[in-house]
Amino acid sequence: MNRLLVTRVQSHALSSRSGFAQPPRTVDRVRSPRYLSAPMTRTRPPFVDGLIASLPIVLGYFPIAFSFGVAATRAGFSQIDAFALSLVIYAGASQFLALALLSSGAPVLVVAFTLIAMNLRHVLYGPALMRQAGDQAGNQAGDDAGRRHAWAWAWGLTDEVFGQALGALARGQRFSQAYMFGLGLGAYASWVSGTVVGAYAGGGALEGWPALNAGLGFMLPALFLALLLSILSRRQLPVIAVAGLATVAGTLALSATSGILLGMLAGAVAGTMRR
Amino acid sequence: MSWDLLAVALMVGAANWAFRALPILMRMDRMAVGGWLGRFLSSTGSAAIATLFVASILPAxxxxxxxxxxxxxxxxxxxxxxxxxxxxxxxxxxxxxxxxxxxxxxx
CATH class of the missing domain: 1.10.286 (GTP Cyclohydrolase I; Chain A, domain 1)
Incomplete structure (x- = not known):
């Protein structure tokens, strides 16, 4: 889900059933000074790690979903309608556009194909994530155990969940389906509950708290910046620079959605051309 | 609930699930390990994060x-x-x- 498009808009060993074995934590301590003072063993389940990692997303999603719930009821849809859109579609920009198109009387098939086209970029997320997991695990990411429950956890692969999961892999964390479930569930629950609260509360509930509203509104840009810092390396610089410039150009010349698609494709193509 | 809204929600929701899950289930990441598609997919993540940051900060x-x-x-x-x-x-x-x-x- 993208804030721009809607305009206002994170161990123990894992069983093979749930993905890849968590590496010894000593590896992480060598890689990162923040683990030097950590306990020798950790017993926290990866599902809980995922839930904890979802916290910034949870805090970022809730006010956006709240806004969506308000916008839906203002557009004449019921609270149940707003809840159903968030539960079944789970893509913020698409949902806001659905309100505009449906309330303007656009044909159902036109509305559906427009919204489907907006989310085409999600096709790249799963393979990119599994590729990163495979590189890290010596190209074992393709085994059945690592994907057994993908039909379920992949539903939660939004822009922010993908970014957070990729950042965790880039920092040395092994891929885990349980982690993905925790990360995705936190974000999904926040999105759906925010919608319901917004639909029932109506407009103006956060308008009396401008500082809180502003801080929550900055959560997603702050998350993306932190994720960008976590993957930053000399090797990635050309990809990042090209993607950023293409996003600016595409947004200014065409639209926000075009800017995002152009940025991702231009950055990925720049990465493809390097040796 | 309107039938138009329900129809749109079901079509778009099904497409969203397909976009997010099917490429993993179909092992699209293994189709060209070491090839251009592999490099493309390896770069997609970094490009996506950079793109999403720029897109989210631009309006501010x-x-x-x-x-x-x-x-x-x-x-x-x-x-x-x-x-x-x-x-x-x-x-x-x-x-x-x-x-x-x-x-x-x-x-």
């Missing part, structure tokens, strides 16, 4: 210093917290809190 960039100040202080807080703690969660929260506090202080 304005010549109006009073509106730009919270963005600058929030961004500085993310950078400083990341440099000190190397924690995505804490850096994000620090940025949001600093942003909100700046808005509050500026009235």
């Amino acid at each position: 960039l304005t010549p109006d210093l009073a509106r730009l100040a919270p963005v600058l202080t929030g961004t500085a807080a993310v950078l400083a917290t990341w440099a000190a703690l190397r924690s995505v969660v804490l850096a994000t929260l620090a940025g949001a809190v600093t942003h909100g506090l700046t808005v509050w202080l500026l009235g």
Whole structure:
């Protein structure tokens, strides 16, 4: 889900059933000074790690979903309608556009194909994530155990969940389906509950708290910046620079959605051309 | 509930699930290990994060210093917290809190 498009808009060993074995934590301590003072063993389940990692997303999603719930009821849809859109579609920009198109009387098939086209970029997320997991695990990411429950956890692969999961892999964390479930569930629950609260509360509930509203509104840009810092390396610089410039150009010349698609494709193509 | 809305929700929801799950289930990441598709997919993640950051910060960039100040202080807080703690969660929260506090202080 993208804030721009809607305009206002994170161990123990894992069983093979749930993905890849968590590496010894000593590896992480060598890689990162923040683990030097950590306990020798950790017993926290990866599902809980995922839930904890979802916290910034949870805090970022809730006010956006709240806004969506308000916008839906203002557009004449019921609270149940707003809840159903968030539960079944789970893509913020698409949902806001659905309100505009449906309330303007656009044909159902036109509305559906427009919204489907907006989310085409999600096709790249799963393979990119599994590729990163495979590189890290010596190209074992393709085994059945690592994907057994993908039909379920992949539903939660939004822009922010993908970014957070990729950042965790880039920092040395092994891929885990349980982690993905925790990360995705936190974000999904926040999105759906925010919608319901917004639909029932109506407009103006956060308008009396401008500082809180502003801080929550900055959560997603702050998350993306932190994720960008976590993957930053000399090797990635050309990809990042090209993607950023293409996003600016595409947004200014065409639209926000075009800017995002152009940025991702231009950055990925720049990465493809390097040796 | 309107039937039009339900029909749209079901079609778009099914497509969203297909876009997110089928490429993993179909092992699209293994189709060209080491080839151009492999390099393309390896770069997609970094490109996506850079893109999403730029896309989310662009609307907040304005010549109006009073509106730009919270963005600058929030961004500085993310950078400083990341440099000190190397924690995505804490850096994000620090940025949001600093942003909100700046808005509050500026009235």
